[in-house]
Amino acid sequence: MHGKQIWRLIPFLEAPGNVQMAIDRWLLEQHLSGQHPPSVRFYTWSPPAISLGYHQYKYPEYWQDLVWQGQKLDLVRRPTGGRAVLHQGDLTYAVVISGLSGNRTQAYQKICEFLIQGWRQLGVDLHYGSAGRGYIHNPNCFGTATSADLVTADGGKLIGSAQLRRGGAILQHGSIRLQPDASLFAEVFGTETFTCVQISQNLSVEKIIAALIAAVSNCFGIDLAVQPLSQREWEAILVQPRWDVGS
Numbered sequence: 001m002h003g004k005q006i007w008r009l010i011p012f013l014e015a016p017g018n019v020q021m022a023i024d025r026w027l028l029e030q031h032l033s034g035q036h037p038p039s040v041r042f043y044t045w046s047p048p049a050i051s052l053g054y055h056q057y058k059y060p061e062y063w064q065d066l067v068w069q070g071q072k073l074d075l076v077r078r079p080t081g082g083r084a085v086l087h088q089g090d091l092t093y094a095v096v097i098s099g100l101s102g103n104r105t106q107a108y109q110k111i112c113e114f115l116i117q118g119w120r121q122l123g124v125d126l127h128y129g130s131a132g133r134g135y136i137h138n139p140n141c142f143g144t145a146t147s148a149d150l151v152t153a154d155g156g157k158l159i160g161s162a163q164l165r166r167g168g169a170i171l172q173h174g175s176i177r178l179q180p181d182a183s184l185f186a187e188v189f190g191t192e193t194f195t196c197v198q199i200s201q202n203l204s205v206e207k208i209i210a211a212l213i214a215a216v217s218n219c220f221g222i223d224l225a226v227q228p229l230s231q232r233e234w235e236a237i238l239v240q241p242r243w244d245v246g247s
Contacts, residue, residue, distance in 0.1 A: 017076035048088035049074035080162035118215035
């Protein structure tokens with residue numbers, strides 16, 4: 001009788017966006033080289049940041065000078081594709097996995113299953129968005145909802161995800177909008193409609209993460225081993241190229 005596969009759960013981390021992106025990329029490379037099990041983690045961006053998709057080179061110049069509550073917003077490039085995401089009042093998840101069969105959409109849906117299940121446990125029903133290719137002209141990831149995104153029954157987009165494939169390994173990470181500031185959102189993306197999902201005040205970040213961690217174990221049929229990044233791992237992560245954009 002085989003035991004369950006064990007994934008690594010890296011504890012919640014609050015850090016600058018360039019550090020978070022370096023960790024995600026490093027986890028993918030380590031897993032691809034066979035030196036690291038599949039892994040999952042949850043994190044936030046401090047200071048708040050705008051992340052650009054790997055191939056997104058057009059963005060307003062003023063994004064480099066935005067300030068919110070006395071803090072300058074970071075501008076960071078993701079290793080994944082997609083469009084700009086504002087990371088303020090959100091929670092980000094990252095999953096590194098291999099061995100998924102099927103095309104990109106099927107891989108998204110296999111990974112997103114834990115998000116749907118976890119939020120269902122929290123009383124929020126999510127389904128996939130339905131935007132077609134027209135979204136490509138919208139610089140804002142949360143302006144439209146594609147089949148890789150999860151929306152609520154009233155159409156509010158709660159989670160936007162992006163993926164990077166290397167060989168048979170996949171990094172998928174995504175932003176879960178919990179308490180975004182509507183005025184900052186308007187300052188970054190202009191006057192477009194801001195459909196904010198109303199999250200119950202009783203749902204702390206800790207409670208949300210706990211539900212999502214339980215759903216990961218259940219959906220993938222695995223056990224999770226909590227293991228913080230070691231000093232040696234931190235050193236390897238921080239010598240990588242930086243993910244800052246601009247100056």
